[in-house]
Amino acid sequence: MIRIVGGHVALDLVNTVEPRVPGATDFREHLNTPAELLAWGVRVGLLEEPEAEQVRVAWGASTAAGSQALHASVEVREATYDVLLAVLGVRADASPQLDALGVRWSAATARSGLVLRPGEPVYLDVGTNPATLVQDRLVTAAVELLRTVEPRQLRACPLDQGGCGWLFLDRSKNGSRRWCAMEDCGVRAKSRRLTARRRATT
Numbered sequence: 337m338i339r340i341v342g343g344h345v346a347l348d349l350v351n352t353v354e355p356r357v358p359g360a361t362d363f364r365e366h367l368n369t370p371a372e373l374l375a376w377g378v379r380v381g382l383l384e385e386p387e388a389e390q391v392r393v394a395w396g397a398s399t400a401a402g403s404q405a406l407h408a409s410v411e412v413r414e415a416t417y418d419v420l421l422a423v424l425g426v427r428a429d430a431s432p433q434l435d436a437l438g439v440r441w442s443a444a445t446a447r448s449g450l451v452l453r454p455g456e457p458v459y460l461d462v463g464t465n466p467a468t469l470v471q472d473r474l475v476t477a478a479v480e481l482l483r484t485v486e487p488r489q490l491r492a493c494p495l496d497q498g499g500c501g502w503l504f505l506d507r508s509k510n511g512s513r514r515w516c517a518m519e520d521c522g523v524r525a526k527s528r529r530l531t532a533r534r535r536a537t538t
């Protein structure tokens with residue numbers, strides 16, 4: 337099962353391909369079907385199981401709805417990745433991708449509502465239409481991340497040292513987190529270094 341290491345649902349979305357290499361088209365895809373997208377969404381807390389059931393019903397009622405939602409979600413993922421690479425300074429520009437996110441975000445906003453519950457702050461209910469709920473929540477999360485991200489905290493698991501390229505937020509006090517997950521990429525890179533050293537000494 338895929339690791340959840342991003343520290344933000346929009347980063348976890350970006351990390352649904354591996355390895356995550358800028359410009360690469362050859363990678364392992366974890367969101368192959370609408371069902372996989374929905375199961376992942378529940379796992380990362382994007383939606384609750386009863387909501388997922390409503391989504392399942394909506395997607396079951398129209399064969400196009402599920403595949404459209406998957407297509408939209410993957411588009412949000414790739415646009416978010418490219419914009420974050422621009423935030424990191426890895427790519428020079430991502431204006432078309434930012435525009436694409438803006439279009440999807442305003443559509444999501446049109447399908448959202450404000451809910452008043454006495455004694456609580458007003459609640460923004462994103463995705464009032466089950467057929468488009470997953471993509472609406474994803475693009476809303478992506479825009480929220482892009483608006484608030486601390487570029488210093490945004491890291492990529494180092495590809496040049498054998499990492500996977502996944503993005504994550506380093507919230508450690510001294511900014512020392514290097515790997516998406518030490519027990520995964522960190523250990524793999526360490527054992528590769530040891531092997532190389534052994535080869536060099538024999």
Ligand SMILES: [Zn+2]
Pocket residue numbers: 493499500501502515516517521
């Ligand atoms: Zn990694």
